[in-house]
Amino acid sequence: MTTLLLCGTGSTGQAIAKLLQAANRPLVITSRAGKGPEPYRTVAFEWENPATFANPWEVDANIDRVYIVSPTIYDMMPHAKPFIDLAIAKGVTRFVLLSESELAPGDLYTGKIHQYLLDVGVDHFVLRPTWFTQNFGRYFYHSIREQNEIFSATGNGRIPWVSVEDLAQLAFEALTAEQCANTDKLVFGPELYTYDEIAELFTEVLGRKITHKKLSVAEFEQTFVTFGVSPEHSRLLASMEEAVSNGIEEGLYNSPAEKKYIGKHKLSDYIRENKALWITE
Ligand SMILES: NC(=O)c1ccc[n+]([C@@H]2O[C@H](COP(=O)([O-])OP(=O)(O)OC[C@H]3O[C@@H](n4cnc5c(N)ncnc54)[C@H](OP(=O)(O)O)[C@@H]3O)[C@@H](O)[C@H]2O)c1
Structure with a gap:
């Protein structure tokens, strides 16, 4: 029994790999270059190149569980469907999909993959996390260090920030559980914060003024286009920001316990524990 972590060099893949390795569970990770950190077996896999889809089984014929991550490819289904079909033909009996809190089955992007898993009827578990606390060490790393600001189009909307470690723990449980739950879960952290409140937290922890630059939805979309994200995907991200400003994340956070x-x-602990990241002198 081996677990395949697609995009296993990414933030969630690495956190799950650590848990599987500690539990002595065999695993294979993928990256486009076919190179990844020790001690993991890494194979070349590129979503937009179906010739790479069977590579993982050449390294380990016992792969029967797959963790699916979608990079910023807006229309994933032309890639995900043939891969899932192949994986089932190779003996995979369980998929754990990383989706997003705001995407229900059948929605855009990973929502379509979610729907396909339901249609195929294979065992599956879908993680629907909110925004990651670690984004502040990645996407906002430079803006905090160099411009003393974070930016969003979320207005005064609150987000229940979740850590990649918590997400990985749930993914690990879904991948290794005896019985597959065949459901999806919204995945949140314990505290809700607006970006204004987060700017205040940074100000307090770093001892210098950090501000929240409030962008319009159109400005946010354009910012992501300049980062190299496709216009369609930038539009999707901007629409999610707008939904936060309308209270969607807080509403989802108040869903019944079983969902x-x-x-x-906590985001506040993450900022305190990692403050060296954003200190410049
Ligand atoms: N950040 C958030 O707040 C947030 C919240 C909810 C959901 N999500 C979802 O999280 C997912 C990203 O997960 P993550 O943070 O674990 O990943 P990540 O750290 O962003 O890393 C992306 C991974 O994808 C691989 N990759 C990139 N393009 C690829 C391609 N064309 N084919 C195959 N592999 C490719 C990269 O590997 P190589 O470079 O080694 O090839 C890398 O391992 C997205 O679907 C996003 O929607 C994010």
């Missing part, structure tokens, strides 16, 4: 998983790690 959600609330992790332990």
